Amino acid sequence: MTVNDDSFTNWKIREEIAESMIPLIGKLHRERDVTVLLHSRSLVNKSVVSLLKTHRFARQIAGAELSVTETMPFLEALTTLDLGPSQIDLGMLATTYKADDRGLSVAEFTAEAVAGATGANKIERREPRDVVLYGFGRIGRLVARLLIEKAGSGNGLRLRAIVVRGGGAQDIVKRASLLRRDSIHGQFQGTITVDEDSSTIVANGNAIKVIYADDPSHVDYTEYGIRDAILIDNTGKWRDREGLSKHLRPGIEKVVLTAPGKGDVPNIVHGVNHDTIKPDEQILSCASCTTNAIVPPLKAMDDEYGVLRGHVETVHSFTNDQNLLDNYHKSERRGRSAPLNMVITETGAASAVAKALPDLKAKISGSSIRVPVPDVSIAILNLQLARETTREEVHDYLREVSLTSPLKRQIDFITAPDAVSSDFIGSRHASIVDAGALKVDGDNAILYLWYDNEFGYSCQVVRVVQHVSGVEYPTFPATAV
Template sequence: MTVNEDSFTNWKNREEIAESMIPIIGKLHRERDVTILLHSRSLVNKSVVSILKTHRFARQIAGGELSVTETLPFLLALTTLDLGPSQIDIGMLASEYKADDRGLSVEAFTAEAVAGATGENKIERGAGRDVVLYGFGRIGRLVARLLIEKAGSGNGLRLRAIVVRGGGEADLVKRASLLRRDSIHGQFQGTITVDEATSTIVANGNTIKVIYANDPSEVDYTAYGIKDAILIDNTGKWRDREGLSKHLRPGIDKVVLTAPGKGDVPNIVHGVNHDTIKPDEQILSCASCTTNAIVPPLKAMDDEYGVLRGHVETVHSFTNDQNLLDNYHKADRRGRSAPLNMVITETGAASAVAKALPDLKAPITGSSIRVPVPDVSIAILSLRLGRETTREEVLDYLRDVSLHSPLKRQIDFTTAPDAVSMDFVGSRHSSIVDAGATKVDGDNAILYLWYDNEFGYSCQVIRVVQHVSGVEYPTYPVPVA
């Protein structure tokens, strides 16, 4: 057999293994609310090639071999256990098993590693939690896609309604079409039907009521069978407690804002300060996409090296807030044509750091340049550290953080030498460290952090909503703090 034939045979064997994993992953998700991960990347609803590519990428960042032949035994072992709702990382199971010298079988090691999700320890599935989207723009539609994707057994978050202003003839059909097709993020993964008579959109079996209203005071959600719901405000029209309190109508229990909150509204960056949310807090903010991009790596660097001061420069994709062509705009420079210019503007991300990281005393400044790309931005984080270090040490540390720490869902890591912005469309992490661009000189470090300012941020929003709703299931093996 030639080398080429041997390589092709190996690929076909791995395809067969990945194909056998799909129904197991699907059944665990639908019947037990168990999400299978590979180094924090979900394998639910993934194709054969996607599963193989995820394994391949995990091998690259882990620096060691990892194949479906190694992870399949752990997946099979999970099927024999009495699992409750959880997220289980088979990549972490495989790597930790390699490092374990006790001679345990795969079955015994797996049972021990996920013991917190089995038997008497497991979380019992609840009745689910209603979710309402107020506004259906860029972030609203991506959050809707994620909620539908994560419906699982129906015992988690349930998208029940969308509130929008009336848009005239064929409004419902047009909104459904925007959910179905996206110029940046591609086709919706599933089926969508529209019932104009009942003003509903049915997406992958999820019936979503579309409510037309010009103001929160016009809606009584209990009239639609909605109760104790979490309302996600995607409009940004109200950003302080007084304004957002308008949403606390019959049927609504909590309000989550997808923009920086003002005044005493808590700004939450999942992975960093979500555990500070008070159980009785009804109004909170998920801060901005840029805040979510810089705060996790900033915390990681401060934990290890100490940060004395910093500056963040964001090179940000243009947004709907800007004009296509030159026209009046209330903000300086944003009235100039977005697809034709680089536009210097402001970012509130630096000042928002204080809310998410109150223990960080270092002054952080920031500014932003909007550039003619439709999605994915980069934050250049320049830090003065508390001690001297080397580039190699910083990269080894951040790679480890991306794989093994509690921030692994927020921080990703790439060593690709030719990485560009479009490579990160659809990233579920809030921040991706570009190893090749990182610069370190003594106590000065410059990190280049890619982020999908639409989809990555939407994933952070969903994580916050899962946390406050009580359906943020624990991850096993437990990340090392």
């Protein structure tokens, strides 16, 4: 048999195994609210090829490719356990099993590693938590996709309504079409139907009421059967406590802003300071996409090396705030054509670091350039460290952070030599360390951090909402703090 024959036979074997994994992953998700991951990447609702590619991608961060032949036994072991709501990482199970020298079987090791999610230790399913989206622009529609995708058994977050300003003829049909098709993020994964008479969009069985209102004070959400909901404001129109308090109407318990908050509104970066949210806090912000991109790696670097000072330069995709063609704009330079120019502008991300990382004493400055790409940005983080180090040490440290630390859902790591911005469309991490671009000279380190400023940020928003709603389930094997 030739090498080509061997490769093809091996592929067909792995393809067959991946096919058999899909129903097991789906059943765990639907029936037990268990999300199966591979190095922090969800395997739920993935195709055969996507499963195989995710396993292959492990070599970019772990240094070696994972095979479905290695992870399948752990998945099969999970199906035999009395699991409660949780996230279980097959990549971490396989990696830690290899390092274990006690001679345990896969079934024995798996049962021990996920013991915190089984039997008397398992979390009981929560009652479904209603979510309302106020505004349905770029971030609103991506958050909607994520909420629908994560509906699982229906006992977690449930998108119940969208609030928008009154539109013209076929308004709801056009909004559903924008949810169904996205020029950057592709087709919606599922089915969408519209009931114009009841003003409802049904997406993968989720009935979502479209409410028309020009002001938050005009809505009583209890009239739509909505109770104790979390409202996500995607408009950015109100950013202080007084303005956002307008959303605290009947049926709404908490308000989450998808823009930097002002005044005393807490700015939350999930993975860094989400555990500081007070149980009775009703209003909070998820900060900006850039703040979410730089704060996790900044915290990681400060924890290990100490940071004395730093500067962040963001090369940012253009946004809806800019003009397509030259026209009047209240801000300097943003009136010039976004798809035709690089535009120097300001970023509030550097000043927002203090809110998310109050213990960081270093002064962080920042600036930004908008460039003619529609999505994915890069933050160049230039740091003066408290001690000298080497490129190899920082490289290995950040790779380990992306694999095993509490920040592994926020920080990704890639070694691909030809990686460019479009490769990161759809990334669910807050930022991705580009290992090939990393520069270290003594006490100076320069990190190049890619981030999908739309989808990655939306994932961070949903994580915050899961946390405050009580449906952020623990991940196993447990990560050492």
